[in-house]
Amino acid sequence: QSVLTQPPSVSAAPGQKVTISCSGSSSNIGNNYVSWYQQLPGTAPKLLIYENNERPSGIPDRFSASKSGTSATLGITGLQTGDEADYYCGTWDSSLSAGVFGGGTKLTVL
Amino acid sequence: QVQLRESGPGLVQPSETLSLTCTVSGYSISSIYYWGWIRQPPGKGLEWIGSIHRSGNTFYTPSLKSRVTISVDMSKNQFSLKLNSVTAADTAVYYCARVVCSGGSCPKSDYWGQGILVTVSS
Numbered sequence: 001q002s003v004l005t006q007p008p009s010v011s012a013a014p015g016q017k018v019t020i021s022c023s024g025s026s027s028n029i030g031n032n033y034v035s036w037y038q039q040l041p042g043t044a045p046k047l048l049i050y051e052n053n054e055r056p057s058g059i060p061d062r063f064s065a066s067k068s069g070t071s072a073t074l075g076i077t078g079l080q081t082g083d084e085a086d087y088y089c090g091t092w093d094s095s096l097s098a099g100v101f102g103g104g105t106k107l108t109v110l
Numbered sequence: 111q112v113q114l115r116e117s118g119p120g121l122v123q124p125s126e127t128l129s130l131t132c133t134v135s136g137y138s139i140s141s142i143y144y145w146g147w148i149r150q151p152p153g154k155g156l157e158w159i160g161s162i163h164r165s166g167n168t169f170y171t172p173s174l175k176s177r178v179t180i181s182v183d184m185s186k187n188q189f190s191l192k193l194n195s196v197t198a199a200d201t202a203v204y205y206c207a208r209v210v211c212s213g214g215s216c217p218k219s220d221y222w223g224q225g226i227l228v229t230v231s232s
Binding site for chain 1: 146148156157158160171172205215216223225
């Protein structure tokens with residue numbers, strides 16, 4: 001049982017837009033920055049978004065994110081087959097004094 | 111370019127101690143960053159294990175805290191994970207990562223190793 005809640009799967013057609021939600025509480029998302037990670041099949045997770053909505057160098061602007069209260073959302077526009085991956089939200093939990101992740105969302109580009 | 115690589119046994123006997131090392135290249139481990147471990151059981155999601163700073167300050171996830179020790183060796187630019195009394199539930203891919211902390215919060219891991227599969231079995 002993950003501390004953060006994500007939908008197990010989402011799907012959309014190539015070229016379309018998809019959003020992935022991440023729900024937490026005041027001890028984690030509500031008072032800490034949120035990061036998002038992309039894990040392509042058979043590879044290590046890769047940082048996609050940090051500090052709620054910032055993109056590391058090299059991440060295309062098709063990827064965006066936002067945070068409101070105790071929830072966060074990742075958005076991907078202009079979907080490509082290469083975007084098929086598992087996406088994880090992550091943050092710090094001030095009550096646990098530990099990092100926490102969502103259970104992950106599998107994106108299928110139909 | 112920051113690179114991390116995990117190393118250690120791929121098979122550990124139940125009740126024994128799992129020991130892994132992460133070798134960092136392209137960046138000094140004695141910097142301001144924390145260095146951490148995350149694991150992923152086969153077919154499941156990510157689980158944060160813990161992190162350490164050059165000062166020796168550590169954070170551990172509560173569910174593993176009684177069994178985990180993370181240490182750092184600045185002379186070798188390495189940090190290590192020890193998890194004792196392992197069971198089959200500890201079978202996972204173990205990743206090491208650079209962890210960004212500020213104000214007592216560590217919400218971001220920006221560089222990751224490729225991961226190493228550790229199986230707990232007799």
